[in-house]
Amino acid sequence: MLEIADLSAGYGEAGVLDAVSLDVARGSITALVGSNGAGKTTLMRTVAGLLPVKAGGIVFDGSDLTRAAPHDRVERGLSLVPEGRLIFPGFSVEENLRAGAIAPHARPRLAARLEEMYALFPILKQRRRQPGGTLSGGEQQMLAIARGLMSCPRLLLLDEPSLGLAPAVAQSLFETIVRIRGTGVTVFVVEQDIRSTLEIADTAYVLENGRIVMLGTAADLLEDPQVRQAYLGL
Amino acid sequence: MVDLFSGQLLIAALVLAAIYGLVALGLNLIYGTMRLLNVAHGEILMLGGYLAYWTFTLTGVGPVWSMFLALVLAGAFGAIVYRTLCRRVLRSSRLIEQIEANSLLLLFGVSIILQNVIALSFTATARAYPYLDDIVRIGTFQVTADRLVVLGIGLALCFAAILFFRLSATGLQIRALIQQPDAALLVGVDVERMRLISFSLGFAIAGVAGCLISMLEQVSPFMGFPFTIAAFVVIILGGLGNLAGGLAGAAVLAAIEVYGVALTTTSMRSILIYGVFIAVLVWRPQGLFGGRSMVR
Ligand SMILES: Nc1ncnc2c1ncn2[C@@H]1O[C@H](COP(=O)(O)OP(=O)(O)O)[C@@H](O)[C@H]1O
Ligand SMILES: [Mg+2]
Numbered sequence: 001m002l003e004i005a006d007l008s009a010g011y012g013e014a015g016v017l018d019a020v021s022l023d024v025a026r027g028s029i030t031a032l033v034g035s036n037g038a039g040k041t042t043l044m045r046t047v048a049g050l051l052p053v054k055a056g057g058i059v060f061d062g063s064d065l066t067r068a069a070p071h072d073r074v075e076r077g078l079s080l081v082p083e084g085r086l087i088f089p090g091f092s093v094e095e096n097l098r099a100g101a102i103a104p105h106a107r108p109r110l111a112a113r114l115e116e117m118y119a120l121f122p123i124l125k126q127r128r129r130q131p132g133g134t135l136s137g138g139e140q141q142m143l144a145i146a147r148g149l150m151s152c153p154r155l156l157l158l159d160e161p162s163l164g165l166a167p168a169v170a171q172s173l174f175e176t177i178v179r180i181r182g183t184g185v186t187v188f189v190v191e192q193d194i195r196s197t198l199e200i201a202d203t204a205y206v207l208e209n210g211r212i213v214m215l216g217t218a219a220d221l222l223e224d225p226q227v228r229q230a231y232l233g234l
Numbered sequence: 235m236v237d238l239f240s241g242q243l244l245i246a247a248l249v250l251a252a253i254y255g256l257v258a259l260g261l262n263l264i265y266g267t268m269r270l271l272n273v274a275h276g277e278i279l280m281l282g283g284y285l286a287y288w289t290f291t292l293t294g295v296g297p298v299w300s301m302f303l304a305l306v307l308a309g310a311f312g313a314i315v316y317r318t319l320c321r322r323v324l325r326s327s328r329l330i331e332q333i334e335a336n337s338l339l340l341l342f343g344v345s346i347i348l349q350n351v352i353a354l355s356f357t358a359t360a361r362a363y364p365y366l367d368d369i370v371r372i373g374t375f376q377v378t379a380d381r382l383v384v385l386g387i388g389l390a391l392c393f394a395a396i397l398f399f400r401l402s403a404t405g406l407q408i409r410a411l412i413q414q415p416d417a418a419l420l421v422g423v424d425v426e427r428m429r430l431i432s433f434s435l436g437f438a439i440a441g442v443a444g445c446l447i448s449m450l451e452q453v454s455p456f457m458g459f460p461f462t463i464a465a466f467v468v469i470i471l472g473g474l475g476n477l478a479g480g481l482a483g484a485a486v487l488a489a490i491e492v493y494g495v496a497l498t499t500t501s502m503r504s505i506l507i508y509g510v511f512i513a514v515l516v517w518r519p520q521g522l523f524g525g526r527s528m529v530r
Pocket of ligand 1: 039
C-alpha cells in the first residue's frame with residue numbers, strides 16, 4: 001500500500017535518512033523501531049510531506065506522492081498522528097475533531113465520523129466542549145488519534161503514541177490500535193515500547209542511524225537474539 | 235470638567251474601537267498565518283480613503299458604496315503583493331529564518347513607496363469631502379449621521395468577521411493554521427491557499443476601513459502610519475494571532491484614547507498610545523487575555 005524506495009531526507013543540508021526502503025502492506029500493522037535519534041520521526045514527517053525528499057520516492061496506493069503537498073496526501077487517504085500530539089490547544093475537543101475532517105473528501109462524513117470517534121473514545125465525548133490544552137496526556141493522545149482518523153484515512157501513521165503515558169493507559173492504547181486496524185485502516189507505527197509493539201504488529205523494521213538494519217515478521221523479531229539483547233534488555 | 239458619561243464620548247470610543255478592530259484584524263491575520271509584520275497596513279487604509287474621496291468628488295457616489303469597490307480592489311492588491319513579494323520571502327530558506335525582521339523591512343519599503351506614489355499623484359495636501367454631516371438627535375445628545383453610519387458598518391463588519399472565523403470551514407482552517415501550523419498541514423489545510431486568502435482578506439478589510447475613516451477624517455498620503463501603530467498596539471493587547479482578542483484589544487485602546495484625551499488634551503493622544511504599547515510589552519507581552527499566547 002505504501003512503498004518507500006531508497007528514500008533520503010533530512011533537515012536543510014544535513015541528511016538523516018540514508019536510502020531507506022520499506023513497504024507497508026494493506027491491512028497490516030507495520031512497526032518501525034529503533035533507538036532515539038535513529039530518524040523515525042524524520043521518516044514519518046517526510047512521508048506526511050512536512051519535510052522534502054532529497055532522493056528516492058514515496059508511492060501510496062499506486063500514485064507517486066514524492067512531491068505532493070501535505071494536504072494532497074491527506075486527501076488521498078494518508079494521515080499522521082505526530083510525535084508530541086500537536087493538538088490545537090485553544091480549540092475545544094470537538095473543534096479539534098472538526099479540524100481533522102477539513103479534507104474535502106472527509107467533510108460530508110463529518111457528523112457520522114464524530115459519533116464513531118466518540119464511540120471509540122467515550123472520554124472525548126464527555127470533554128467535547130473543553131479546550132484541548134486542558135486534557136490530560138492520555139486524553140490528548142486519544143484526541144490526536146481521533147483527529148487523525150477524522151479524515152477517514154486508509155493508512156494511519158502513528159509516531160510514538162505511547163510516549164509519556166502511564167503503563168495502564170499505554171496498554172489500552174495498543175488495544176485501540178488493534179481495534180483501528182479492525183475497522184479496515186492500515187497502521188504504520190513508530191514506537192519506543194518495542195515489546196508491546198512487536199506483540200501487535202505483523203511486520204517490523206529496525207532503523208538505526210538513518211538506515212534499515214533489520215526487517216522481518218514481528219514474531220521473528222521478538223525471538224531474534226540481537227533484538228532481544230539490544231531493544232528488549234533480555 | 236468633561237462629562238465622561240456623555241453620549242458623544244461613548245460614540246466616539248465605539249467608532250474608534252470598530253475602526254481599530256477592523257485594521258488590527260487584517261494585521262493579525264497576516265501575522266498569525268505567515269509571521270509577516272505588515273507595516274504597510276496603514277497605507278492600504280490610506281488607499282481606501284483616497285478611493286472614497288475621489289469616487290465621491292468625481293462621481294458623487296458616497297463611501298457607503300465605494301466601500302465595495304475598495305473591498306475588491308484592496309483584496310486584489312493583497313493577492314498581488316502576496317504572490318509577487320511575500321510568497322518569495324516565505325519560500326526562501328535564508329529569509330524565512332528571520333521572517334519577522336525581513337518582512338518588516340520589505341513591507342516598510344512597500345509602505346514608503348505607496349505614500350510617495352500618492353503624494354506625487356495627488357500632492358501631500360490633506361483632503362476631505364462633505365458627506366452625511368447632518369445632525370441626528372438621539373435622546374439628549376447629538377451626533378452627525380456619518381458617525382452613526384461608520385459605527386453601524388464597522389461593528390457589523392467586526393461581528394461578521396467573528397462569525398466567519400467561528401463558523402466557516404475556511405475560518406476554521408485559518409485559525410488552525412494560526413494556532414499550530416504543523417498540525418494544520420497534517421489535517422489537510424491547504425496552507426498556500428489560506429495564506430493567500432488571509433493576505434487578501436486583511437488588505438480588503440483595511441481598504442474598507444479606509445473608506446469609513448475618510449468619512450470622519452481628512453485623507454492624506456501619510457494618514458496610515460498612526461493606524462499601523464495603533465493596530466500593532468491592539469494586537470499586542472489582544473494577543474498576537476488571537477483574532478477575537480484583537481477586537482477586545484481594540485475596544486480597550488479606543489477607550490483609553492478617547493477618554494484619556496477627553497480628560498487631558500489632544501496632544502496626549504500619541505503619548506497614551508505609545509504608553510499603552512510599552513506598558514503591555516513590558517508587563518503583559520502575552521496580551522491582556524489569558525496566559526496562552528494564541529487562543530482562538
Ligand atoms: N528540526 C531538526 N533540525 C535538525 N536536525 C534535527 C531536527 N529534528 C531532528 N533532527 C536530527 O535528526 C536525527 C533524527 O531525529 P528523529 O527523526 O527525531 O529521530 P527519532 O524520531 O528516531 O528519535 C537526530 O540526529 C536529530 O538530532
Ligand atoms: Mg521521534
